[in-house]
Amino acid sequence: MGGYVSLDASGARGYNIFLYSVDNRLLMSLNASIDSTTNPSIDCSASYLATGYCHIPIPPCLLDGLTGKLVQGVHRIEVDTNDGSAASYTNLTYQILPSTLVITAPHVDDVFTLNDTDFTAANNIGFANTDSQNSGATVNFTVTLDYLPSSGYGASLVPSPQVVTFQSTTNTQVLHSFPSEGGRLTVDANEGNTNADSVKYAYIVGANASPTVISNLLQSLYNGATPRLLTGIAQEESSYLQFFDEVLYGVEGFWPHESPAGKFPIGAYIGLMQVPLSMDHAWNWKDNASAAAALFQQKLTLAQALENQVLKDKKDFPGLRRLTAQELEDQALVLYAGLGDPNNPLNEEYYIPEPIPGSKKFQWESAAVGSDDYTYVQGVLNGCQIRNGGAPCR
Secondary structure (H helix, E strand, C coil): CCCEEEEECCCCCEEEEEEECCCCCEEEEEEEECCCCCCCCCECCHHHHHHCEEEEECCCCCECCCCCCECCEEEEEEEEECCCCCCEEEEEEEEECCCCEEEEECCCCCEEECCCCCCCEEEEEEEEEEECCCCCCEEEEEEEEECCCCCCCCCCCCCCCEEEEEEEECCCEEEEEEECCCEEEEEEEEECCEECCCEEEEEEECCCCCHHHHHHHHHHHCCCCCCCHHHHHHHHHHCCCCEEEEEECCEEEEEECECCCCCCCCCCEECCCCEECCHHHHHCHHHHHHHHHHHHHHHHHHHHHHHHHHHCCCCCCCCCCCCCHHHHHHHHHHHHCCCCCCCCCCCCCCEEEEECCCCCCEEEEECCCCCHHHHHHHHHHHHHHHCCCCCCCC
16 A cells, blocks of 8 residues: 655655645655665665666555545655755655455454353454455454443443454454453454554453352352352342343443442443442453452451441440341441441441340341341342242351
């Protein structure tokens, strides 16, 4: 893609070269000294010097101001010497021809699915090209992957876009996999200075693992007082689904399950366990589950710290016992759901100390029926029962 202009090289000269577009816009100017055969912009090989001429390649980076693409057609070049001699060349032309490099796979609007055995990667997507005028040359692919939830939230968390580069050769196909990634793909390819037209866009969408596989992993991640508790969280948060059938980027498919509007933007929490947004959490349900197990353990530790804070002064709450392991889980569930107040252990927790009627002692009183705390904890326990074949988890 490009062309050459021949210049008289019988004497050492420098040239001012002006490149004009088809519509007579000055696209670029450059200075070229053709008295050095080491200048990479100028071909002064022995065969050319024997005839007294050098060839100066026309740069391929001549872009249309509106479309951003190379302008095809005949353009104008003016060349003037800058060494004080009278020699000059005007109205020379060069021609930009359509690229012979074509991306043949993937196609615009192709949709790929997470397809490995545990549905955490899109494996072996084919990237192919043809070039009618070249064979065996190196082709550089650049794949730009965009993903953000429908609200556009989280650009600093995903981050997006992500860029992947790899190489192939002309007239061949190379396979590339995308682990823990999905979204919208832009595919570019070049062969030296020859650029293929971009593929805008192809897509990677999700696929859900089976409930049995999900349950097995969740039970392996937590062995607390209620061993199946994480299955209840998954049922309550997402109905056991990492991906919902939604429309994103104008494409219907299984996209990461987004948290609804509320205290945080849509999609601030994502996937099976509704953990904070990231690319891995959105596209790898196993990473999502592992993050949830770690987060719940943090909340359990916080619940214990809040209990200790209440109990540190026996004079304030005489007779108040310690919470059981299952009660601490209830406190942690409230914190996991973002309902508790980690800065005030006497406010908005599932259990708070209350005086025993007719006594100077205190007892733990659970959240009122119908409150957000009560509804969430009971929803998790009911969800756990559903995933336990109807048998209670406690």
